[in-house]
Amino acid sequence: MNAASHRPPAALLTTLALATTLAAALPALGQVDAPAKRAASTEIRAQLSPRRYTTIAAEIGARVQRVGVLEGASFKAGQQLIGFDCSLQRSQLARARVALDVASKQLATQTRLAELNATGRQEVEQADGEVRKQRADIAQIEVMLGKCSIAAPFAGRVAEQKVREQQYVQPGQPLLEIIDDTVLEVEFIMPSRWLQQVRAGSPVQIAVDETGQTYPARVLRLGARVDPVSQSVKVVAAIEGRPAELMAGMSGRLIIPAAP
Structure with missing residues (x-):
């Protein structure tokens, strides 16, 4: 009997190769699905802004005393x-x-x-x-x-x-440029499909980059229209309380809790 008689058939080799490929791919598929299952919230960028702001200008020509x-x-x-x-x-x-x-x-x-x-x-x-x-x-x-x-x-x-x-x-x-920072508002742009979950009064959180802390906030108002190109809408929330370390212009990650 020669050596060629000990080789497995070609069909069997193909089946074994497919089985080996699937066995290697299944763990990777599980790793792709796991983060999606574990995700409990959606994060987008947001910026702190004062409630009111304006530029004071001169109405007459005169010397500043x-x-x-x-x-x-x-x-x-x-x-x-x-x-x-x-x-x-x-x-x-x-x-x-x-x-x-x-x-x-x-x-x-x-x-x-x-x-x-x-x-x-x-x-x-x-x-x-x-x-x-x-x-x-x-x-x-x-x-x-x-x-x-x-x-x-x-x-x-x-x-x-x-x-x-x-x-x-x-x-x-x-x-002068003056601001009213007694209440800091959080402005962000979100996809319009989230309107089913985010409404006026909805609780949100913002993780501020400059302080490294997370602060609770509540949605004040939604934009008047949805942008037809980006399918997004502007949302304004207000931080609860007035933490002394926060300043207008700071930014961070706005966290929208997932629906229960």
């Missing part, structure tokens, strides 16, 4: 943030008041002369028009003086100081 709150400092609602040097406007107001006094006396004189038939109606009307003009000038200057001091529209902090004392600014020039 005082910056009431420096960058990073806190302030209360109604507190003075910027004070301008308005000595020119105050002198204009004093001059306008003197002109109004003169015009009022002239009107009184013309009115008396009209009663005595010593002057015409046109002169009285001209004197009355001059009085009204001076009053309008005074009202305009008083409005300008009201813009010489900028008060905080809400309580918060100065995020960025764009102007310094003794600097001359133009109307519309940005002065």
